[in-house]
Amino acid sequence: EVQLLESGGGLVQPGGSLRLSCAASGFTFSSYAMSWVRQAPGKGLEWVSGISGSDSSTYYADSVKGRFTISRDNSKNTRYLQMNSLRAEDTAVYYCAKVGGTTSAFDIWGQGTMVTVSS
Amino acid sequence: EIVMTQSPATLSVSPGERATLSCRASQSVSSNLVWYQQKPGQAPRLLIYGASTRATGIPARFSGSGSGTEFTLTISSLQSEDFAVYYCQQYNNWPSYTFGQGTKLEIK
Numbered sequence: 140e141v142q143l144l145e146s147g148g149g150l151v152q153p154g155g156s157l158r159l160s161c162a163a164s165g166f167t168f169s170s171y172a173m174s175w176v177r178q179a180p181g182k183g184l185e186w187v188s189g190i191s192g193s194d195s196s197t198y199y200a201d202s203v204k205g206r207f208t209i210s211r212d213n214s215k216n217t218r219y220l221q222m223n224s225l226r227a228e229d230t231a232v233y234y235c236a237k238v239g240g241t242t243s244a245f246d247i248w249g250q251g252t253m254v255t256v257s258s
Numbered sequence: 259e260i261v262m263t264q265s266p267a268t269l270s271v272s273p274g275e276r277a278t279l280s281c282r283a284s285q286s287v288s289s290n291l292v293w294y295q296q297k298p299g300q301a302p303r304l305l306i307y308g309a310s311t312r313a314t315g316i317p318a319r320f321s322g323s324g325s326g327t328e329f330t331l332t333i334s335s336l337q338s339e340d341f342a343v344y345y346c347q348q349y350n351n352w353p354s355y356t357f358g359q360g361t362k363l364e365i366k
Contacts, residue, residue, distance in 0.1 A: 174353060183360045184294075184302065184345055189353035198353040234301055243349050244292040246313065248301035 141165035143235050148252030159220040161235030169213040172238040175220045177231035225256045264358035270366040279361045281329040281346035290350040293331045297342045
């Protein structure tokens with residue numbers, strides 16, 4: 140079964156750091172682009188960061204640029220989101236999502252991991 | 259950045275009736291438009307891509323139409339499991355994918 144499993148969320152103080160992981164099963168992650176998408180409590184979906192499947196180019200929303208870093212480990216079939224200098228407004232459920240080869244849309248989503256930034 | 263605007267914010271419809279949801283792009287996205295369904299506590303699920311192609315396993319009562327800047331998701335004969343929040347998203351240029359703010363489909 141094709142699926143994504145996120146981990147690494149939790150409660151962190153403002154200014155702190157967390158690293159989220161997104162492990163893929165049932166397919167080879169290196170063949171596909173993927174993104175992190177977040178959803179603040181009671182709010183809509185916001186694209187955060189993306190990484191290409193082919194050349195590992197990375198991309199960020201302006202709201203996280205310079206603070207978040209997306210990376211990959213193909214040997215573990217896993218993608219990561221390193222989040223530094225966290226702010227209260229980063230509080231959200233973070234989803235990883237795979238870009239479909241045929242659809243070019245986010246065809247597979249993880250279950251999400253909650254990040255809470257609070258003192 | 260391409261801004262996606264969905265309407266209405268909330269739509270109240272009775273089971274068995276038809277629901278029509280709208281999505282407008284601030285500039286043309288051709289047919290690079292998808293619809294997702296999200297239920298409480300769950301991740302979004304891909305329904306429609308390429309503006310009108312149903313994803314694998316999506317029932318035929320879901321249909322999408324439109325191109326350029328105006329798009330519609332139609333759900334014919336609403337079932338109880340269809341009441342959820344629906345998001346449109348444009349994918350005209352990787353990775354600048356932007357979402358609409360969502361339409362909540364509720365039971366009338």
